[in-house]
Amino acid sequence: MNTNVGTIDRILRAALGLGLLYLALFSDLPLFDGNVLKFGAAAVGMVMLIVSATRVCPIYSIFGFKTCRS
Template sequence: MTTNVGTIDRILRVSLGLGLLYLAFLSGMPAFEGGLVKYGAAVVGVVMLVVAATRVCPIYSIFSFKTCRV
Protein backbone atom coordinates (compact mmCIF):
# COMPACT_ATOMS: atom_id res chain seq x y z
CA MET A 1 0.00 0.00 0.00
CA THR A 2 1.24 3.47 -0.80
CA THR A 3 1.62 6.26 1.68
CA ASN A 4 -1.32 8.67 1.58
CA VAL A 5 -1.23 10.48 4.95
CA GLY A 6 0.84 13.65 5.24
CA THR A 7 2.64 15.16 8.22
CA ILE A 8 -0.05 17.59 9.35
CA ASP A 9 -2.67 14.87 8.99
CA ARG A 10 -0.50 12.53 11.11
CA ILE A 11 -0.11 15.14 13.84
CA LEU A 12 -3.86 15.71 13.94
CA ARG A 13 -4.55 11.97 14.04
CA VAL A 14 -2.09 11.41 16.90
CA SER A 15 -3.65 14.28 18.85
CA LEU A 16 -7.17 12.98 18.24
CA GLY A 17 -6.18 9.40 19.06
CA LEU A 18 -4.49 10.32 22.32
CA GLY A 19 -7.34 12.63 23.25
CA LEU A 20 -9.94 9.91 22.69
CA LEU A 21 -7.93 7.38 24.70
CA TYR A 22 -7.59 9.90 27.52
CA LEU A 23 -11.31 10.59 27.51
CA ALA A 24 -12.15 6.90 27.42
CA PHE A 25 -9.91 5.73 30.25
CA LEU A 26 -8.62 8.63 32.35
CA SER A 27 -11.08 11.52 32.25
CA GLY A 28 -13.78 10.17 34.55
CA MET A 29 -16.44 12.08 32.62
CA PRO A 30 -19.95 10.65 33.01
CA ALA A 31 -20.45 10.49 29.24
CA PHE A 32 -17.59 7.97 28.99
CA GLU A 33 -18.73 5.73 31.86
CA GLY A 34 -20.98 3.63 29.60
CA GLY A 35 -19.40 0.70 27.82
CA LEU A 36 -20.43 1.59 24.27
CA VAL A 37 -19.15 5.17 24.30
CA LYS A 38 -16.03 4.31 26.31
CA TYR A 39 -14.89 1.42 24.15
CA GLY A 40 -16.06 3.05 20.94
CA ALA A 41 -13.84 6.05 21.70
CA ALA A 42 -10.98 3.70 22.56
CA VAL A 43 -11.29 1.79 19.27
CA VAL A 44 -11.42 4.99 17.21
CA GLY A 45 -8.43 6.35 19.16
CA VAL A 46 -6.37 3.23 18.48
CA VAL A 47 -7.31 3.27 14.79
CA MET A 48 -6.20 6.92 14.55
CA LEU A 49 -2.84 6.06 16.14
CA VAL A 50 -2.31 3.05 13.84
CA VAL A 51 -3.09 5.10 10.74
CA ALA A 52 -0.72 7.85 11.92
CA ALA A 53 2.04 5.31 12.56
CA THR A 54 1.68 3.47 9.24
CA ARG A 55 0.86 6.58 7.15
CA VAL A 56 -1.74 4.56 5.23
CA CYS A 57 -5.46 5.32 5.48
CA PRO A 58 -7.72 2.71 3.85
CA ILE A 59 -10.55 5.22 3.41
CA TYR A 60 -8.21 7.63 1.64
CA SER A 61 -7.18 4.74 -0.64
CA ILE A 62 -10.78 3.99 -1.57
CA PHE A 63 -11.41 7.58 -2.64
CA SER A 64 -7.89 8.15 -4.13
CA PHE A 65 -7.24 10.98 -1.69
CA LYS A 66 -3.76 11.99 -0.47
CA THR A 67 -2.56 14.53 2.07
CA CYS A 68 1.14 13.82 1.50
CA ARG A 69 3.22 15.57 -1.14
CA VAL A 70 4.61 12.59 -3.02
Protein backbone atom coordinates in the same frame (compact mmCIF):
# COMPACT_ATOMS: atom_id res chain seq x y z
CA MET B 1 0.47 0.09 0.22
CA ASN B 2 1.53 3.59 -0.66
CA THR B 3 1.56 6.32 1.95
CA ASN B 4 -1.34 8.72 1.62
CA VAL B 5 -1.29 10.65 4.92
CA GLY B 6 0.70 13.89 5.09
CA THR B 7 2.56 15.40 8.02
CA ILE B 8 -0.14 17.78 9.25
CA ASP B 9 -2.81 15.11 8.84
CA ARG B 10 -0.58 12.69 10.75
CA ILE B 11 -0.07 15.10 13.66
CA LEU B 12 -3.79 15.86 13.89
CA ARG B 13 -4.67 12.16 13.85
CA ALA B 14 -2.12 11.40 16.58
CA ALA B 15 -3.47 14.22 18.76
CA LEU B 16 -7.06 13.09 18.20
CA GLY B 17 -6.13 9.47 18.95
CA LEU B 18 -4.34 10.35 22.16
CA GLY B 19 -7.19 12.62 23.22
CA LEU B 20 -9.81 9.94 22.63
CA LEU B 21 -7.78 7.32 24.47
CA TYR B 22 -7.33 9.67 27.41
CA LEU B 23 -11.05 10.44 27.54
CA ALA B 24 -11.99 6.79 27.27
CA LEU B 25 -9.53 5.38 29.79
CA PHE B 26 -8.58 8.08 32.30
CA SER B 27 -11.31 10.73 32.45
CA ASP B 28 -14.08 10.67 35.01
CA LEU B 29 -16.61 12.34 32.74
CA PRO B 30 -20.09 10.85 33.10
CA LEU B 31 -20.37 10.70 29.30
CA PHE B 32 -17.77 7.93 29.21
CA ASP B 33 -19.28 5.83 32.02
CA GLY B 34 -21.16 3.64 29.54
CA ASN B 35 -19.26 0.79 27.95
CA VAL B 36 -20.38 1.52 24.39
CA LEU B 37 -19.02 5.06 24.24
CA LYS B 38 -15.94 4.20 26.29
CA PHE B 39 -14.88 1.29 24.08
CA GLY B 40 -15.97 3.09 20.92
CA ALA B 41 -13.77 6.08 21.74
CA ALA B 42 -10.88 3.77 22.62
CA ALA B 43 -11.26 1.87 19.34
CA VAL B 44 -11.39 5.05 17.24
CA GLY B 45 -8.40 6.42 19.16
CA MET B 46 -6.39 3.28 18.45
CA VAL B 47 -7.28 3.39 14.75
CA MET B 48 -6.19 7.05 14.59
CA LEU B 49 -2.86 6.19 16.21
CA ILE B 50 -2.28 3.23 13.89
CA VAL B 51 -3.05 5.32 10.81
CA SER B 52 -0.75 8.06 12.13
CA ALA B 53 2.08 5.58 12.69
CA THR B 54 1.77 3.76 9.36
CA ARG B 55 0.85 6.84 7.25
CA VAL B 56 -1.71 4.73 5.37
CA CYS B 57 -5.43 5.46 5.64
CA PRO B 58 -7.69 2.76 4.13
CA ILE B 59 -10.54 5.22 3.58
CA TYR B 60 -8.22 7.59 1.72
CA SER B 61 -7.13 4.63 -0.43
CA ILE B 62 -10.72 3.74 -1.32
CA PHE B 63 -11.61 7.28 -2.41
CA GLY B 64 -8.20 8.13 -3.91
CA PHE B 65 -7.38 10.97 -1.49
CA LYS B 66 -3.78 11.83 -0.70
CA THR B 67 -2.56 14.48 1.74
CA CYS B 68 1.17 13.81 1.36
CA ARG B 69 3.39 15.41 -1.25
CA SER B 70 5.07 12.33 -2.69
